[in-house]
Amino acid sequence: QVQLVESGGGLVQAGGSLRLSCAASGRPLSSYVTMGWFRQAPGLEREFVAAITRSGYTEYLDSVQGRFTVSRDNAKNMVYLQMNSLKPEDTADYYCAASYVSSYRNGASYVYWGQGTQVTVSS
Numbered sequence: 001q002v003q004l005v006e007s008g009g010g011l012v013q014a015g016g017s018l019r020l021s022c023a024a025s026g027r028p029l030s031s032y033v034t035m036g037w038f039r040q041a042p043g044l045e046r047e048f049v050a051a052i053t054r055s056g057y058t059e060y061l062d063s064v065q066g067r068f069t070v071s072r073d074n075a076k077n078m079v080y081l082q083m084n085s086l087k088p089e090d091t092a093d094y095y096c097a098a099s100y101v102s103s104y105r106n107g108a109s110y111v112y113w114g115q116g117t118q119v120t121v122s123s
Contacts, residue, residue, distance in 0.1 A: 002026035002112050004096045009117030016086050020117060022079040022096030029077040030054065034099040036110055037070060037081050039092035039119075049094070050081060051104040059104045064090075086121045093118050 008020040022035070029035070036051040050060045050070040058070055069082040079096060094117055097110035 002098075004098060004112055004114035006094065006096050006114045006117040009094060009119045011120045011122065012086055014086060014088055014121055014123050016121075017082070017084045018086065018119060020081040020083065020094055020096075020119075022081075022114060024077045024079070024098065028074070029072060029079070030074045032098040032100065033102055034104055034109070035070075035072055035079045036097045036099065036104065037079075038095045038097060038107060039090075040095070040116075041089075041092040044092075046095075046107060048105045048107070052079070053102060053104075083119070086119075088121045088123045091119060091121050 003025045005023045012018055034051050034053050037049040038046050039049050040046040052058045052070045052072050067085045072079045096114040098112040099110045101109055103109035
């Protein structure tokens with residue numbers, strides 16, 4: 001069955017870095033037009049963070065542009081989110097998601113979701 005599993009979250013000080021990983025199974029990663037990252041902070045709504053298409057096109061939330069980098073390795077069925085210069089406001093549960101269409105920022109476009117990995121950034 002299709003499964004997405006995130007890893008790499010943890011506790012880091014402001015200004016530090018983390019790399020999140022998303023392992024896809026059940027279908028080849030290359031079968032997904034778009035792979036996205038979303039996050040949800042305690043008490044807040046889910047928001048789009050980053051996405052990458054099968055052809056390598058990327059989009060980012062304005063507040064993470066220049067700090068975060070999304071990438072994918074189809075041969076390893078892995079998606080990554082490199083997070084640098086982390087800020088306390090980046091604290092959230094981060095989710096990996098898969099889509100068959102070229103629509104990046106709308107969560108409703110994604111059909112598969114991981115269970116999330118927690119990122120906590122201390123000041």
